[in-house]
Amino acid sequence: MSLGLLLLLLLALGALGFLAGRQRALAAVRGDARDLHSLPGYYGQTVALFATVPALLLCLVWLVVQPAIVERSISALILPEDITAGSSLVLVMSDVRRIAEGMDALAVAGAASEGEIAALVGQPDALKERLAQTGVALAAPILPHIAEAAQVWRAQTALGGQIMAAAVLALAVAGFLLALWRIAPEFRARNVVERFVRVLLVAASSVAILTTIGIIFSLVFESWHFFQLYPARDFFLSLTWAPKFGGGSDLGLWPLLWGTLYVSFIALLVAVPIGLMAAIYLSEYASPAVRAVAKPAIEVLAGIPSIVYGLFALMTVGPFLRDWFAQPLGLGDSSSSVMTAGVVMGIMLIPYVSSLSDDIINAVPQSLRDGSYGLGATQSETIRQVVFPAALPGIVGAILMAASRAIGETMIVVLGAGAAAKLDLNPFEAMTTVTVKIVSQLTGDTEFASPETLVAFALGLTLFVFTLGLNILALYIVRKYREQYE
Amino acid sequence: MNDMRLTEKVVTETAKITARGVQVHYGTNHALKDVDVDILDKTVTAFIGPSGCGKSTFLRCLNRMNDTVASARVTGRIEMDGQDIYDPRVDPVQLRAKVGMVFQKPNPFPKSIYDNVAYGPKIHGLARGKAELDEIVETSLKKAALWNEVKDRLAAPGTGLSGGQQQRLCIARAVATSPEVLLMDEPCSALDPIATAQVEELIDELRAQFSVVIVTHSMQQAARVSQRTAFFHLGHLVEYGETGHIFTNPTDPRTEAYITGRIG
Ligand SMILES: Nc1ncnc2c1ncn2[C@@H]1O[C@H](COP(=O)(O)OP(=O)(O)OP(=O)(O)O)[C@@H](O)[C@H]1O
Numbered sequence: 133m134s135l136g137l138l139l140l141l142l143l144a145l146g147a148l149g150f151l152a153g154r155q156r157a158l159a160a161v162r163g164d165a166r167d168l169h170s171l172p173g174y175y176g177q178t179v180a181l182f183a184t185v186p187a188l189l190l191c192l193v194w195l196v197v198q199p200a201i202v203e204r205s206i207s208a209l210i211l212p213e214d215i216t217a218g219s220s221l222v223l224v225m226s227d228v229r230r231i232a233e234g235m236d237a238l239a240v241a242g243a244a245s246e247g248e249i250a251a252l253v254g255q256p257d258a259l260k261e262r263l264a265q266t267g268v269a270l271a272a273p274i275l276p277h278i279a280e281a282a283q284v285w286r287a288q289t290a291l292g293g294q295i296m297a298a299a300v301l302a303l304a305v306a307g308f309l310l311a312l313w314r315i316a317p318e319f320r321a322r323n324v325v326e327r328f329v330r331v332l333l334v335a336a337s338s339v340a341i342l343t344t345i346g347i348i349f350s351l352v353f354e355s356w357h358f359f360q361l362y363p364a365r366d367f368f369l370s371l372t373w374a375p376k377f378g379g380g381s382d383l384g385l386w387p388l389l390w391g392t393l394y395v396s397f398i399a400l401l402v403a404v405p406i407g408l409m410a411a412i413y414l415s416e417y418a419s420p421a422v423r424a425v426a427k428p429a430i431e432v433l434a435g436i437p438s439i440v441y442g443l444f445a446l447m448t449v450g451p452f453l454r455d456w457f458a459q460p461l462g463l464g465d466s467s468s469s470v471m472t473a474g475v476v477m478g479i480m481l482i483p484y485v486s487s488l489s490d491d492i493i494n495a496v497p498q499s500l501r502d503g504s505y506g507l508g509a510t511q512s513e514t515i516r517q518v519v520f521p522a523a524l525p526g527i528v529g530a531i532l533m534a535a536s537r538a539i540g541e542t543m544i545v546v547l548g549a550g551a552a553a554k555l556d557l558n559p560f561e562a563m564t565t566v567t568v569k570i571v572s573q574l575t576g577d578t579e580f581a582s583p584e585t586l587v588a589f590a591l592g593l594t595l596f597v598f599t600l601g602l603n604i605l606a607l608y609i610v611r612k613y614r615e616q617y618e
Numbered sequence: 619m620n621d622m623r624l625t626e627k628v629v630t631e632t633a634k635i636t637a638r639g640v641q642v643h644y645g646t647n648h649a650l651k652d653v654d655v656d657i658l659d660k661t662v663t664a665f666i667g668p669s670g671c672g673k674s675t676f677l678r679c680l681n682r683m684n685d686t687v688a689s690a691r692v693t694g695r696i697e698m699d700g701q702d703i704y705d706p707r708v709d710p711v712q713l714r715a716k717v718g719m720v721f722q723k724p725n726p727f728p729k730s731i732y733d734n735v736a737y738g739p740k741i742h743g744l745a746r747g748k749a750e751l752d753e754i755v756e757t758s759l760k761k762a763a764l765w766n767e768v769k770d771r772l773a774a775p776g777t778g779l780s781g782g783q784q785q786r787l788c789i790a791r792a793v794a795t796s797p798e799v800l801l802m803d804e805p806c807s808a809l810d811p812i813a814t815a816q817v818e819e820l821i822d823e824l825r826a827q828f829s830v831v832i833v834t835h836s837m838q839q840a841a842r843v844s845q846r847t848a849f850f851h852l853g854h855l856v857e858y859g860e861t862g863h864i865f866t867n868p869t870d871p872r873t874e875a876y877i878t879g880r881i882g
C-alpha cells in the first residue's frame with residue numbers, strides 16, 4: 133500500500149470518527165446535549181484525534197527507523213570481496229541502494245515484470261544496461277552478489293512497508309474503538325481535547341527549538357573540525373586573510389570582522405538618526421491622517437529584497453560617492469567601498485529603527501506627557517526630556533536589533549563594498565565582511581575537508597556568537613524597560 | 619497653625635480667574651454647558667459632582683490642557699487677572715507655568731526624585747545656579763511634606779516611591795515652578811488616609827500663596843479643605859458658593875440630593 137493511500141485512509145477514519153463520536157455522545161443522552169459534560173463536537177474530536185494522531189506518529193517513526201534497520205541487515209550481507217580496492221562499505225551500500233531504486237523504477241514504469249527483474253539479477257551486464265535506460269548510471273560493472281543484495285533490499289523494504297501499513301491501520305482502528313467506547317455523558321471530552329491541543333503546541337515549539345540547537349550543533353562541530361586543521365590562535369589573532377588553493381593559507385579573522393563592524397557602524401550612523409527622527413515625527417507630531425499614510429510607506433522599505441538595495445549600491449550610490457566624494461577628496465577611486473555598502477544598508481535599516489522606536493515611543497504613557505505639559509514645557513522639551521529618556525532603553529533595544537541585521541547582511545556588501553579583505557581606515561576603500569567570505573569560501577572549488585572551506589563554519593560561529601550576544605543584550609534592555617512601567 | 623489663622627484673614631474676595639459662558643465639545647459630545655465661575659485668589663475651591671459631569675473638563679480649560687486633546691473645542695471666555703487666556707497672543711506653554719496641575723494618577727517622570735522636582739524650574743530658568751536649584755527642590759519637597767522621607771535618596775528614581783509618595787512628589791513638582799494657581803484633579807484618589815491627611819494639610823498651607831482648585835469625590839474632603847464649592851451636574855454648573863453654605867443650606871434640589879447621597 134502506498135504512503136499516500138495510507139494517509140488518505142487515516143484521514144477518512146478521522147472524519148468518520150468525528151461523526152461517530154458525536155453521534156454516540158448524543159445517542160447516550162437521547163439527543164439532549166445539555167446532559168453531556170462537553171459540547172457534542174468535542175466527543176467527535178476525541179475520537180478523530182485518537183484514531184489519527186497515534187497512528188500518524190507511528191507512521192512517522194516507522195519511516196525514520198525502517199531504512200536504518202534495512203541498511204544494517206543488508207550491510208551484513210556484503211562480503212569483504214565485494215568491496216573492491218579504492219572503494220568502501222559506504223560506497224558499496226550506496227550502489228546497492230541505487231540499484232534497488234533503479235529496479236523499483238523499472239517495475240513501476242512497467243518496463244520489466246518482477247520475474248524479469250529476478251532474472252536480471254543473474255546477468256549483471258544486462259541489468260546495468262536496463263538500469264542505464266531508466267536513468268540510473270553506474271560506473272563500475274555490477275557484481276552479482278551486489279545485485280542480489282539489492283533484491284533483498286527491495287524485498288525487505290516492501291515487506292516493511294506492508295507491515296507498517298497494517299500496524300498503522302490497526303493502531304488507528306484501535307484508537308478509534310477505544311475512544312468511541314469511552315464516550316459517556318460524564319466523559320470530559322473537552323478537557324481531553326484541551327490536553328491534545330497543548331501537546332500539539334509543545335511539539336511545534338520543540339521543533340523550532342530543536343532545529344536551532346541542531347544548527348548550532350552542526351556549526352560547532354564543523355568549526356571544531358576546522359580548528360583541528362588550522363590553529364585557532366592564527367584564526368583569532370592573525371591580521372591577514374589570504375586563502376590559497378594549494379594550502380598554506382592565512383585565515384585571519386580580523387580583516388573580515390573589521391569590515392563587518394565598519395560597514396555596520398556606518399549603516400547605523402545613517403539609520404539611527406534618520407529612523408529615530410522619523411519615529412518621533414510619526415508618533416508625536418504627525419496627524420492621524422499623515423501617520424496612516426507615512427508609516428506604511430516607510431515600512432515598505434523593509435519589504436524590498438536586499439539584492440535590490442545591492443543593485444542600487446552598485447549602480448547609483450557607488451559611482452556617486454566615488455565621483456563626488458572619494459575622487460575630489462583624493463581618497464581613492466573605487467566605487468565599491470565601505471561607505472557605499474554602509475549608506476545603502478543604513479537606508480535598508482531605517483524602517484527597522486523607525487517602526488520599532490515608533491511603537492516604543494507610543495508605549496510611553498500619555499500621563500507622562502500631560503505631566504510635562506502641565507508644568508509648562510513645550511512639545512520638543514517634553515520629547516527630549518521626558519518621552520525620549522523614558523523610551524530610551526526600548527530604543528536601544530531596537531538599535532541593537534538593527535545592528536544584528538547589519539552584521540548578518542551579505543548581498544549589499546557583495547555588490548556595494550566588494551570582496552577584498554582589508555584592514556583599512558579609509559571608508560572609500562573596498563573591503564569585505566564575514567558573511568561575504570562565508571559565501572565565497574563555500575562556493576569555491578576547494579575540497580570540502582580543507583581548512584579553506586571549513587573556515588566558513590568558524591566564521592559563521594563567530595558571527596552567530598556576536599549577534600547572539602547583541603540580541604541577548606537587546607532583550608535584557610527591553611525587559612528592563614518594561615519593568616519601569618509595571 | 620499660627621500661619622493658618624493669619625492667612626484666613628488675608629483671604630480676599632478678588633477673583634483670580636473669571637469664566638463666562640464656557641462650553642466644551644468633544645466632537646459631538648457637549649461636555650460642558652455655559653459655565654460661569656469666579657475662582658478667588660488665595661482660596662481653595664472644590665469642584666464636586668457625579669462622575670462624567672465635566673469637572674476634569676472644566677479644570678483642564680483653566681490651563682488649556684484641552685489644547686492637547688484633538689477633538690476638544692472650547693468656547694466662552696476665561697480671564698486670569700483680566701487677561702483672556704484663550705487670546706491668540708497668549709502662549710499656552712507660558713500659561714501652564716503659571717497654572718500648575720496635579721493629576722488624578724501620580725505620574726512622576728522616570729528620572730531621579732531631584733530631577734523630577736527640578737524639571738519645571740530648569741525649563742523656565744527659575745534658578746540662577748546649582749545652589750539656588752537645590753534650594754527650590756528642598757523647599758518644594760518640604761511643602762509637599764516629602765522632604766524627610768526622601769532627603770537621603772534624592773538621586774533615586776521617582777518611579778520607585780510608593781503611590782502616596784509619588785503623588786506628593788508630583789505636588790512638589792508642580793509647586794516648584796511657583797504657579798499662581800494650582801489645579802488638582804482628585805489628588806487623593808490613590809492615597810491612603812494618612813497620605814490624604816498630609817495632602818489636605820498641604821493644600822491648606824498652599825492657600826497662603828496660591829489659589830487652589832481641587833476636584834474631589836469626597837464630600838468630607840471638600841468640606842474640610844475648601845472655602846468655596848462648585849457643584850457640577852451633567853455639564854452644568856448647578857450651584858457655586860461658600861462651602862459651608864453649600865453643604866448646610868443648598869439652594870438647588872440637585873445639590874441637596876447629591877450631597878446627601880441620593881444622586882451620584
Ligand atoms: N478626551 C476626551 N475625549 C472625548 N470625550 C471626553 C474626553 N474627556 C472627557 N470626555 C467626556 O466629557 C464628559 C465629561 O468628562 P470629565 O472627564 O470632565 O468628567 P468628570 O466630571 O471629571 O468625571 P470623573 O469624576 O469620572 O473624573 C464625559 O462625558 C466624557 O465622556
Ligand SMILES: [Mg+2]
Nearest residue numbers: 673674675803
Ligand atoms: Mg475627572
